[in-house]
Amino acid sequence: MKAMPRSILHLDLDAFFCAVEETRDPTLRGKAFAVGGQPGERGVVASCSYAARAFGVRSAMPMSRALRLCPELIVVSGRHRAYREMSEKVMTTLRDLTPLVEQISIDEAFLDLSDLRDPIERVARQLQAGIRDDLGLSSSIGIAANKLTAKIATEVGKKAAEKGQPPFALTIVPPGEEAAFLAPLPADMLWGVGPKTMARLNEVGIHTIGDIARRPESDLVTRFGENGRDLWRHANGMDDRPIVTERETKSISQEITFSRDVSDDQSLEKTLREMSAEVARQLRKTDLAGKTVKLKLRWPDFTTLTRQATLAQPTDQEQEIASTASALLKSVRRSGQAVRLIGVGVSSLGAPVRQLSLWDDGGEKSRKLQEAVDALQEKYGSDTIHKGTR
């Protein structure tokens, strides 16, 4: 059973603060201006218009230097409340499209659009146009099978755009072409490659992402330790980090859209068990336990339903989550019924407080076993040890 390749959309608002200022004062449009602290106050550039960028002005640059590069630069004081409000509006627009939105900063977000019916390019174009027409903001989008490639695609699109005006770029990397897309790009476009790492890479003749990808993985691990492994995987366009929907954790969940609808009971049970294990592991890792177990199902006709059950006590244990989810599944699905998407989540989160039992019903024992398994996986990797199936 293979998961369908994901469609991850990365959206970045173009010169966001400046764009908001332009909606307030249209006379700024097309002019070289920057949002930030006044030069006398040793301010820096928080955001600069594309006209200013043509003069070499960049964000985080001291305002005094920006003025030397571009003497007619208009300096506008930041109004962060207005930016936050506008950002909220953008995020609401995104959430109208899918609940799977991960906001990573005031002007950037990832969306998981794996399960939309319409062609992704049309969806992206409509989204860009909507944000421009409704909110007066330009944005650039990158689409790929994972977060890493999608974000880099956005950057590539922006760089390729015509100078002096908002890029309004859309760059799509088709599934399977991640590595080829990344290969010619400079190595420091990868996450985690700063000037220091870049210098060390240059020393051994690595300049592009492709140079990294062509090296043996072991070579990079020898040089950079665990980071080397990530570097190699990322350079090869591999990144399976999921979309994390809420910053403040209110629920922990997993879901999978099958590449082909699944109607086999045992396969679904197995998937449910694996996802429950992952959810339980995340709960334990974040030192949380939840009282509500939720099952999400999508039938082949795209109708979606969720069912939830409340436990007597908060849990962070795979077995309990899996058996509750399995009971929920049995309550809504008849044997053999095809399923397009299945998901498991745990909410009503709190500290993992639990009532101890007068006589051990095996719960404490399996909890201790779980702790040992967690410790082994933490130390030697998740493939080291697994629970056997009976």
Next chain:
Amino acid sequence: MKITVLQENLARGLGIVSRAVSPRSTLPVLANILIATDEGRLRLSATNLEMGITCWIPARIDTDGSTTVPSRTFSDLVNTLPGDQVQLTLDTKTQNLNVRSGASNNDIKCIDAQEFPPLPTPDMAGAIQLNVADFKEMIHQVVFSASTDDARPVLMGVLMNVEKDKVLMAAADGFRLSVRKAVLSSAAAHPVNAIIPSRALSELARVAGDGEEVVSMVVPKGRGQVIFRVKDVELVSQLIDGTFPDYQQIIPRGYKSRTLVSTASLLKACKQAEIFAREGSNVARLDIKSANGGSGEVEISATSEETGKNETIVEATVDGSGVLIAFNVKFLREALEVIKTPNVALETSAANAPGVVRPVGDEDFLHVIMPMHLG
């Protein structure tokens, strides 16, 4: 059937038996109350097949007879009847019961008494005799510890053990255990070892009345039933099949710290903590601090993400080392509520070991609570 009863007696009788009615049963007659003339009195019976309650009330009988009356309709009506006297006349053919009192005249559609499940006619010879007030106290001290989760039916019952003149009741829901002992005024003829549904005992305590009356109890051999009789009320209950867990093994044999406190002060502190604890997992922390010379204190605290937090300090005599232990404060409060002595002892050994609550100066009751693990 034609009889006359006092409204007051009828209302009281219906109040007693209606608790055994099962209004949503697939068997319609179980939503009804059997009324039957019985040797110069009127017998009222209701059953849900697990528990049956019968009550006899005085009546003037003109003609004998019986029928079953819908419980809700009959009880609601009788409670509002204007006159002292209520005349009940059954038309056997139509099973219409005419209920007449003062200016009120009613006809209720009944179901033939033949359809009502037969209730046992017990032989009360050799019954165990228990004082009502004592028995009620015993019941109150254990029933709250019984489980309400039907996953383990045995734990929904109370273990009752009678051996000569010694009687013992125990209940446990997996997290806490209540054990109460007593001595009978006269030794029982046969030993009894039965698991009685806690619901039946709660009902018995409710209907048994007060005072110096006596409860008679029999467990007829091989029937899987227990029968209680108090004055003019009889309660029959099915016993729960199975083996009660070995509760003696659960009771800790020693302790590292024994904390003596005023029962009322600790109860009050628990009630306050519960106001906050109930928003979350019901956890209250007890920080038991020992000091030289035995004087010490217990700091009870509870925190809720939403509502805030509470902290109460109760003076205590702490014998042994201090300990920080967390309990489900509802469990602790319920245990303290059934303790009659002015002082109570809390025996603890570790944060993850069972705590024992004992009334000071009363060896007959003890309560074991498992702590909560704070993660």
